[in-house]
Amino acid sequence: MTAELLIEQLLNGLQFGFMLFLMSAGLTLIFGVMGLINLAHGSFYMIGAFSAAATFAFFNSFWLSLFASFSCAAVVGVIVEKTIIRKLYNRDHLDQVLVTFALILFFSELIRWIFGAFPLYLDVPKILNGSIEIFGGIYYSKYRLFIIFVGLIIATFLFFLIGKTNLGIQIRAGQYDREMISALGVNISKLYTLLFGIGAALAGLAGALIGTIQSVEVGMGEPILILAFVIIVIGGIGSIKGALIASLLVGLVDTLGRFLIPWVLQTITNPSDAMSIGSAIGSMLIYILMAIILILRPTGLYGKKLS
Amino acid sequence: MISEKNISYISLISLLLIAIFAEYFNEPYLITLLSRIIIFSIAAIGLNLVLGFGNLISFGHAAFFGLGGYISGILAIHAFNSELLISWPFLFSGSNNSLIIWSFTILFCSLLALLLGALCLRTSGVYFIMITLAFAQMLYYFAISWPSYGGEDGFSIYVRSTLFGINTMQGLNFFLICFFWLLIILFTINRVVKSPFGLALRATRFNLTRVKSVGINPFKIQLIAFVLSGAITGIAGSLYVDLNRFVSPSLLSWQMSGEFIVFILIGGLGRIYGPLIGAAFFVTFEQFFGSYTEHWQIFLGIIIISTVLFAKGGIIGFILEYRKNE
Numbered sequence: 001m002t003a004e005l006l007i008e009q010l011l012n013g014l015q016f017g018f019m020l021f022l023m024s025a026g027l028t029l030i031f032g033v034m035g036l037i038n039l040a041h042g043s044f045y046m047i048g049a050f051s052a053a054a055t056f057a058f059f060n061s062f063w064l065s066l067f068a069s070f071s072c073a074a075v076v077g078v079i080v081e082k083t084i085i086r087k088l089y090n091r092d093h094l095d096q097v098l099v100t101f102a103l104i105l106f107f108s109e110l111i112r113w114i115f116g117a118f119p120l121y122l123d124v125p126k127i128l129n130g131s132i133e134i135f136g137g138i139y140y141s142k143y144r145l146f147i148i149f150v151g152l153i154i155a156t157f158l159f160f161l162i163g164k165t166n167l168g169i170q171i172r173a174g175q176y177d178r179e180m181i182s183a184l185g186v187n188i189s190k191l192y193t194l195l196f197g198i199g200a201a202l203a204g205l206a207g208a209l210i211g212t213i214q215s216v217e218v219g220m221g222e223p224i225l226i227l228a229f230v231i232i233v234i235g236g237i238g239s240i241k242g243a244l245i246a247s248l249l250v251g252l253v254d255t256l257g258r259f260l261i262p263w264v265l266q267t268i269t270n271p272s273d274a275m276s277i278g279s280a281i282g283s284m285l286i287y288i289l290m291a292i293i294l295i296l297r298p299t300g301l302y303g304k305k306l307s
Numbered sequence: 308m309i310s311e312k313n314i315s316y317i318s319l320i321s322l323l324l325i326a327i328f329a330e331y332f333n334e335p336y337l338i339t340l341l342s343r344i345i346i347f348s349i350a351a352i353g354l355n356l357v358l359g360f361g362n363l364i365s366f367g368h369a370a371f372f373g374l375g376g377y378i379s380g381i382l383a384i385h386a387f388n389s390e391l392l393i394s395w396p397f398l399f400s401g402s403n404n405s406l407i408i409w410s411f412t413i414l415f416c417s418l419l420a421l422l423l424g425a426l427c428l429r430t431s432g433v434y435f436i437m438i439t440l441a442f443a444q445m446l447y448y449f450a451i452s453w454p455s456y457g458g459e460d461g462f463s464i465y466v467r468s469t470l471f472g473i474n475t476m477q478g479l480n481f482f483l484i485c486f487f488w489l490l491i492i493l494f495t496i497n498r499v500v501k502s503p504f505g506l507a508l509r510a511t512r513f514n515l516t517r518v519k520s521v522g523i524n525p526f527k528i529q530l531i532a533f534v535l536s537g538a539i540t541g542i543a544g545s546l547y548v549d550l551n552r553f554v555s556p557s558l559l560s561w562q563m564s565g566e567f568i569v570f571i572l573i574g575g576l577g578r579i580y581g582p583l584i585g586a587a588f589f590v591t592f593e594q595f596f597g598s599y600t601e602h603w604q605i606f607l608g609i610i611i612i613s614t615v616l617f618a619k620g621g622i623i624g625f626i627l628e629y630r631k632n633e
Binding site: 296 | 616
């Protein structure tokens with residue numbers, strides 16, 4: 001194993017972590033402020049990727065399809081919030097789980113109906129094609145660097161939004177006392193719709209960005225949704241800071257684990273066994289991480305204490 | 308007057324009658340469907356113990372369903388190929404005997420439930436939902452990336468396990484075995500729910516502090532319920548693999564966990580026979596709409612959303628309410 005490979009995997013982990021952050025930031029805000037557990041968040045990821053792929057097929061422009069991804073996801077998010085999700089705020093978690101589970105069935109099947117069962121592909125634009133020298137003769141994919149860059153910008157933007165703006169104050173206040181802030185004249189239902197739309201838009205953007213590296217297909221949202229849940233549990237529900245740290249942690253542990261464990265096992269057993277056992281353990285690693293953090297801190301790294 | 312009890316007797320008897328008619332008119336596919344209904348309802352009955360009576364929303368019960376399935380499949384395939392399964396501390400090459408397969412299933416699913424329960428019950432509410440989901444996914448990914456037993460493709464077992472020399476390949480016989488399991492489990496759950504333990508479990512749903520103040524340790528009650536629940540769902544997984552003679556990672560998938568919750572909800576939450584009605588509705592719905600369009604899940608989604616938003620209490624609740632208003 002060379003240092004170059006390790007650095008490349010480190011950057012891959014970072015890139016994966018930032019994409020996970022786009023998913024989990026929306027999820028954790030929606031839960032923290034509205035008390036809603038939203039399984040359909042993965043559907044917005046899928047909707048974002050498919051609207052990007054469709055736009056790309058028509059206009060052949062990566063930047064336009066990126067724009068389409070988050071705006072379409074936001075529009076669908078706002079419509080879903082206004083028609084269905086709104087009725088769930090005062091219901092218990094079970095009802096929320098069921099309705100959002102049903103939304104997944106609905107959207108997955110609808111997309112399959114429209115686009116068919118075959119995966120679609122998005123092309124990386126020319127300017128981001130190929131790789132670039134970072135330092136000391138180490139090359140890394142331009143597109144992946146671009147993803148890390150987008151992730152950084154959005155994380156900064158979110159921290160600014162939550163920490164410094166009026167809207168952020170309302171969001172934070174909403175996490176503590178819903179009734180009080182509506183009594184103080186904040187239009188709570190507008191705030192909820194807006195927040196849900198932002199969450200959906202971020203998920204949609206992540207879908208398009210990842211869809212370009214992988215393929216765009218039905219059911220692509222669920223594996224990443226479950227990782228986002230793991231992240232929220234590790235980071236603590238409602239905390240953007242927790243979501244960021246846990247996203248990077250999960251991204252790095254998952255990527256490096258899958259890479260390093262087979263390599264370590266190779267020293268004690270034959271390569272093919274090391275590969276199969278290593279990949280099996282590697283795929284379980286983040287769940288083991290989650291279990292350990294839960295034993296130490298049942299409400300996550302930055303979660304509020306359970307009452 | 309229709310009471311909950313009568314609904315349940317009617318549904319059990321009609322299942323049995325339809326199966327016998329199907330055998331008489333030589334409709335083996337219908338018998339398979341009925342067996343599937345029963346197996347799914349057993350799985351959901353297991354989940355209902357913690358979800359309906361203890362308000363612990365486990366979104367990871369596919370873990371037990373899948374583990375039960377994999378254990379049965381692994382024991383059966385080793386017996387079929389006469390391959391050694393373990394060589395230490397004694398030689399064991401699987402088994403094709405239902406009693407042995409079920410014992411192993413119950414043992415391992417209980418152990419898994421004990422482990423997961425001890426971890427997950429440290430949390431509550433929405434954390435509990437996500438953690439149970441995450442652990443089930445962990446097993447799912449493990450099954451996919453573990454090449455020895457088929458990996459992503461799963462593997463086939465060629466014959467069903469045998470019980471007292473009964474020909475289990477014959478549809479009605481296998482149906483009756485499943486039906487017998489259903490009766491045993493319904494009877495057990497009925498007794499458990501009405502016992503002091505069941506009362507304590509139902510009490511944890513409402514007020515943990517009060518439960519503690521009368522000297523009951525809620526963690527212990529919930530953990531025991533979780534173990535029992537996992538074992539029951541595991542049995543369902545074992546029967547399901549026997550029914551299809553096929554093991555695949557989809558047994559462990561999170562859609563499976565979601566469907567179990569849907570069975571409970573459609574039938575009626577916290578009712579002993581709710582899962583049976585729900586599973587029957589679901590399988591019938593799938594068959595009926597599936598024959599018209601491959602996109603039947605769109606309609607399923609719409610039905611679930613409307614049930615939750617407008618018809619709380621599920622089918623049983625709806626019938627009881629309807630009779631009351633009359």
